[in-house]
Amino acid sequence: MRRGSAVAIDPGKDRIRAVWVRSGGHSLKIERAIEVDGPGDEESIGELVLELSRNGVPISLGLGLNGEMAALRYNLLPPVPDWRLEMILKYELEEIAEKSGEPLSSDFMELSFPDSMTDEMVLLVGLGKESKIAPVVSRVAEAKGRVRLALPLALGAYHCFLACADHNDQETVLIVDVGHRESHILIVREDRLLFARAVTFGGADLDKLISDRVKLSSEEARIRKETLSSGGSVRDQESVEGCMRAWLNQLSQMLRSSVSFCQVQTKLPELTIDRALIAGGSAPAVLSSVVVPEAIGCPVEEFLPSIGGEALPGRASAWVGAIGVAAAQLDEKNRILDVLPEAEKKQREFKERTIFLWLAAAALLLSLLLRFGDVMITGNRVEEAVTVSSHWRQKINGWKAAEAEAKVANDVFRKREARLRVEIESSRFFSSVYDELRVALPASVAINKIESIRVELEGEVGIEVELQGSSDNSERMGLDHITSLQNALKEIPGVIRVEVDPGDLKNGSYPFVMRVSPDQKLPQAKRGSRRSPGRG
Template identity: 30%
Template sequence: MATGSALDLGSHRVRFASAKSHKNEVELLRYISGAPEAGESSVVAAQNIFGSEVKRGEALRVGLTGSDLMMRYLPVPVVEDWRLERLMEFEIREIEERSGSSLASSYNLLPVPQGLDDEETMLLGLVREDLLDDTMAQMPSMAVQAFSPNAIALYNAYLALGDHEPCTTLLASLGNGTLDLALVSGTDLYFARSVSTALAKRNQTLATALGINESQAEALIHKHCDLGLALRTVQSTDVDRVTRPLLPMYESLPTLLSGVVTLCKAQARLNELNLDRVLLTGGAADTKGLVDFLADRMHVEVSRWNPSEMVEIGGLADAEAEQLERDGCAATVVIGLALGAADNNLYALEILTSDAKKKRDFLERGIFHILMGVAAAAYIALSLVVMGGLADDTESVSRTLRRTEQTNERNHQSALDLLDKIDQRSIMFFDLRNRQSIGDSAYHFMNYLENHLPASLWVESMTIQLDDGKDW
């Protein structure tokens, strides 16, 4: 029975959950939720709130969402795994060259049924390495196993706790300024995406409209905001005063949700695709009138989906169970992240920095090889002792074993150093290639001017400059 722990770094609240999954049963072992202090980032808040709660050595799956995360869909041929890895490595290098930044990445084939397309579709997740390094540096007491998109966590929560209806379902987790989406059919993932929304400025917008501070605006929103106003099903002065300034922010949501089907057709190459229903979850799913508002605008069935009601909570402390009940739909993402860490059968998209990948590879492969060598040498030594009873030979073999182990460790470290040098030489090669390309272009341009520029015209100066791309 595997267990997994996860962290959801929301801008409004941060959440920690630990779960175990066994034979289609999901049990929450821990659940903690807290809000950042004024001016405090969600990462720092997580360290302050959960730093003493997370068990030492407990590996965490951390969620990613918003504009920092890039998710791309690539058509790939049906080839051997090693060829597919080479193809993806080349694609990632090309994207890094264009962005000018080191990117942490992970990829996995979409579980689209065979027959919908001649080629397979690869889902590629990318995020800047320096952002992940900063996140881990600000949480020194917590061990990060991997980062994973919230949209994938949403899909995994549906795999473990959803109804798996044989229809096209859009899972939408609406948070405070973020929208995580997963388009599924039955248990197959067709499309996943995370975007930012204007709802992050909801409190500020109402505060400006009413001439109050943002804390007062937030309290009024929780009390009086009702999107039934847009459907003319609610008539109230307080509702009108609070909701009307916010309506433009919500009017863009149906377009964002409906646009997922169009994007899926283009990027995942699915021609015949129609949306049947929307399952709404996340912290903002409880907004009054939102379900009816989306159903009216999108002309499909819309309902709230709360996975926190479908998990076993007998192992939670009373305070944690009460907090889970208060959070409701807002706990969906962190539950999905924890399940993804606990169950290897769920869909995986684990993003790691290059240093973290090297450490993991060493733990999974390097140590294994060393231990295998140690075990083999120990077996030989033991056989000699048993068969010959030669104590001196046993000591000699033991010394040889230690030397072999030290040699293996040195060779492994040398290999890691060589990989670092290769990475540095690759960076230098691509930089020199770019500079040579610019120099060649300048040479051809000057040659053209020398041969074709009319005598009545002349060039006084020309500047060539190479800059790094910051926006990607």
């Protein structure tokens, strides 16, 4: 971790958190932490930046992004050169932006799995909605501040873990940041991120369950939830406890599915979770029951950041996201996803280059003045001044030649675009199926294995995605959930066929195999096909 200080803002739906941290190189210290009520829009953030400025807090800050402002997705690719990788991701971003109908910004980081048998590159890609981020950046600028980093909040929990939690090289940790409306699920081994996911699920869902069951207002439901989570007793306690069990079972299913996705994606089928850290404003509800520890089979504890300085307002575990966004700005390995709008990135890059050029020009001018001054003083070093001038002239000519070579290389890259388009098409269908799974997968359905099948015969190519999983039948809806997933996959553009082979009821669940294809049928031949793991 670099020495220095950083400021971060976590804009919640009804509460905004801002934190200023300072690093001594090995640990963090809180300089200032502010929590205010507000909708988390650009106006509220702008007012908070003005308040920070009046209190002497630096206003060059990192902005945490919730699920409405940014999203995470994965790409699996064979090893390719950097220029080719950037070209592939550029085309995919353009396609996603075209489908969504709004401009997107992006960044990516390659995940590392030393113990894995896979040769593929696994990329975690961050997508930012410029229509949501740009107004906030502009409002911060109006308040005389500057957004230097826009980071999805799921990555905030990862950086808080690196900077403020005890961990060793032998354990795999599940981190769950359960917020009011959104939760983040991460899997970390040593200091490497294996998996990150954001889901629209949180304490507000539990409040609604209680409100609907006991016929209460949302505020009364929240109070009963918090009272019961802290060990107290409430009216209609049996009904409230039933709501909490249902909510915790749904969360447990998400956690198990996330671990399964991670095992498939990393090709680490023996991956096990050693312990789980629970953070967020809804952490007490999770920690008050044994449902989650029994479901994931490991100890569960609250994620309390180990950090000095000023005390944090409220529950410390609710500050994990904000502290992590601040810590990310001081990460020496730059393990971040910066999804600032492209215009802002270019402006930042221009300023940094301008400063560098001014410093370089000043250094060059000083060097020339010293050399020419020496010539004037000694009276016999004209030849040396000519040599220096010639030396710089050669450097300038070299820069021009390098620029010409770069232009030629760019022309070559453009000619390769046509080939790249063909390669991209082969992975788009699988990506669309995976994206739909992340959105439409019922909580009671677990996907254990994903395989892609490609069959080529006499110029004809057939593609099929095979899903193997199980559907919980505890509410006698197991087959209905499988049908629901089948119907959702049929709605994916380009899908022609979705076949399901359900198995017999076993251990309270229906196993099934589901095949999704853009073809009516695969070419009839022996399957000398290439199978590769799906995305988790």
